[in-house]
Amino acid sequence: MKFTAEDLKTFLKNVVDVMEENKDYLSELDRKIGDGDHGVTMSIGWQAINEKLKEELKTEKDCGKICIIAGRTFLSAVGSSVGPLYATGFLRGAKVFHGKSDLTDEELVDFWVAFIEGVKDRGKAELGDKTMVDTLQPALESLKSQFNQTRDFVAAFSKAVSAGEKGMMSTKDLLSKRGRSSRLGERSLGNQDPGATSAFLILSAFFTTVNSVHTV
Amino acid sequence: MKFTAEDLKTFLKNVVDVMEENKDYLSELDRKIGDGDHGVTMSIGWQAINEKLKEELKTEKDCGKICIIAGRTFLSAVGSSVGPLYATGFLRGAKVFHGKSDLTDEELVDFWVAFIEGVKDRGKAELGDKTMVDTLQPALESLKSQFNQTRDFVAAFSKAVSAGEKGMMSTKDLLSKRGRSSRLGERSLGNQDPGATSAFLILSAFFTTVNSVHTV
């Protein structure tokens, strides 16, 4: 599969759209166990990236630079918890893409490894803490092992998205240990984690992008 | 008719009860055109008088003193607009009753003349300003003319109460000129004045008292 800088920008634009569509849903999840702003925060951050896509990034061909600008823009626009988390993901991923305008399947896998390790590094959350890591970690493991076995990126990423979805669903049954919701104790049970949900949306948006590239 | 200090206290107790019963109604009227506290204020003031009736006034025979204590107690308990108004009524009326423990029909008429003139003096409201004066003034005129013609106090007071009631009803169609409601202009139309209503309740309570004394 050939994945270009244009495809990377299409992925970012897909996330912009999916966050806008899910703004209320994400805020609603956060309202139940947090401070109710997750959808608003994601929307602010991704709209800021969207502005960059329309101007500064319009002609940018360096996938590393695209990720750096995406990460920094998101961080500056939102702060919050997810600012440093997703920004660190993009900035770590940027290193993999440095100077490249066409990406191989291996590089795409390395990107997601760096992205997800970055999130974990920044937030220090463990699997089962009821955070976005519960989506990202299983997705990462599935992606790595499937790709190693099959070398088919699209198929492997499809499995990764499913693993992430399962992880996201699992947060419903978890006691929160990190972030605002951790004070809730038992009362956090039954509610899906907003960050796990936005992380899943990002993974799916990537899969949608890859899939359309692939089938073209 | 013989009206004693005990009857005067019965009258005060009757007002205590009627204000308690009408607390919400009076506040509701005030809520429409004022600050919503008239029933609360009347209740606070008359409950304070009730305390005096149970203690200090229990054995008091001087009708003048009874009125002074009622007036001062009411004023100290409530302040507000009606504090000075009703208190001045009682204090002026007290002069008529000074040193007396049995009251003649003439003295009762003079009491109400002094009471109502006192309210008017204090508040400087005119007939038609949409205040308690719209109840009290017609009642006073009717009381004076009927009593002069017939010398029958009970019948004259009965007429006075009806005249007061008509006056109270008339406040619905008046533009407010005094007190809090005067800023409302046209919006005060259609609403009955709370003070005109409490004044009517006081007059009726007096009539109830007189009537039961009379028929005994």
Add this chain to the structure above:
Amino acid sequence: MKKLINNPDNVVDEMIEGYVKAYPQYVKRLSDNKRSLVTAKETREGKVGVLIGGGSGHEPAFMGYVGDGMADGVAVGNIFASPPPDPILEVTRAIDKGAGVVYVYGNYAGDVMNFGMAAELADLEYGTKVGMVLVTDDIASAPKKESEKRRGIAGEFFVTKAAGAAAEKGYSLEDVVRVAKKANHLTRTMGVGLTPCSLPQTGKPSFELEDNEMEIGLGHHGEPGMEKGELQPADQVAERLVNEILADMPVENGEKVAVLVNGLGSTTRMELYIMFRRVEQILSEKGIEIHRSYVGDYSTSLEMGGCSVTLIKLDNELIELVNHPADCPMYVQK
């Protein structure tokens, strides 16, 4: 209506008790009347006393403004009800240092009667000279040609400030009255209400509004206002209020004002700053200089939602008084 209270009948007394315990360095109760509060510091012989007061429910007004450079004492009434003459008289006696006492209070039927009776009694019983300053800043409460009928709302803060600063500077009774009346004469306020308050004893909302409505020019006690209108963006609300004020009291290019954007109870400071932002824009477009600004809850109506805008036009004498420091529990200015 959810309130953090005990028995609704005791809210005023319990509030005063808590208040006095919280600020013993500032205020104390007089033994004669538990609703009579005076400054905890000994005031100077020969200083004119400044007395404020009115119904409760407007906190931090009025009792929050007892202290250096503001009032020497306060008489506290029931909620939205003038205090009776007794506590006013007790405070008068306590703060009279031989130079007389000035009463600063809002122009409401109840206050006029009760403060009037207290002043008469102070003169009759103790020979105390009392000066009376009625605050009439609410332009929505009567048209300009009947401005003496207007009610007093948030602008009372500036009138108290002028009187308190002047008294501390050693002005005579006549001069304290003069500057306070001048401050009142140059002060205009108008407000909007978004959500009603409710009296603890009735639990009923003071007025009713639809979700998309606001009450324009409402009173300080939940009295209904001039008109109901559709809820507007903050900028338009600010424009409406400032323009009505400037139509009533023209301020020329180059003249100076102090501004008070006052929250009525439950409106956030975020909203007040957003309102102030537009007020400042309008004034600076007109070349009017803002000498000093006050944004916050200075005089509330329980938990009412909404705000008012007050402008006071300043001459040199008033500038000096506005600049004068103050040290009260609810308002400190260096």
Add this chain to the structure above:
Amino acid sequence: MKKLINNPDNVVDEMIEGYVKAYPQYVKRLSDNKRSLVTAKETREGKVGVLIGGGSGHEPAFMGYVGDGMADGVAVGNIFASPPPDPILEVTRAIDKGAGVVYVYGNYAGDVMNFGMAAELADLEYGTKVGMVLVTDDIASAPKKESEKRRGIAGEFFVTKAAGAAAEKGYSLEDVVRVAKKANHLTRTMGVGLTPCSLPQTGKPSFELEDNEMEIGLGHHGEPGMEKGELQPADQVAERLVNEILADMPVENGEKVAVLVNGLGSTTRMELYIMFRRVEQILSEKGIEIHRSYVGDYSTSLEMGGCSVTLIKLDNELIELVNHPADCPMYVQK
């Protein structure tokens, strides 16, 4: 949800704009970042800088506490969201007078990450020494044995006061950090919520409560609390809060505390004084001396209804710092 705002997306920037225009004698914006505010006065060379900040929606916190004796600068985030590293870094650079900068902020995942990143960058890019003080006063947010996980709420006021006073007195970076950490260590807060707030952008209430319910130990951002309970009279609520605090941090007969009864937004001062009344009774029954009291809106959650009680146990060093004067737009102490 009725708010006096314009476009919900612009509330934070418009608020800051209004705030800065209202208090030009106190604060100014840095040109590099419109959410970076610093004191308008030139601070002394060699003075340790104190930096505060966090999400907005807590006004008058945090930006109201920039001024003499408190913070030198503030970074303002979106509503209930930590500011990103940029504005923190800009403020750091502006207030570093060669003696380093102390960050005082609440213990939230977002703040920890953003302030942490800013501190790293300040060190890396400019060689600025940064001291970090995490506020963890909310006893309802984690049990005592995990007290390092607790969140920061209203008690941050006292921690900022200690840091700000110490810095102004000329303490070194290490000593400012030491006293601020000590203040945090000796500060406990717990709150109750009666009515929710709503974010301007969603318009949805932050939690749901029945008419007879309250949320006990709720967070500072409308996060649900420890438990829902039946709404109690003020005295019982005060007892619950004070007793939980004293169980967590015993205070002996004869020891001194400062008290903060903080309104969360729409709760009237009347209610806060009534709450304080009972708090004072409990403490004085136990022989605990109240050195100084603060009652009012010090750190809100938009228009949330409810309040919190904070106690800070005072040793001689902290007494001196609490007594130290302060001069900020939203808090002045002589």
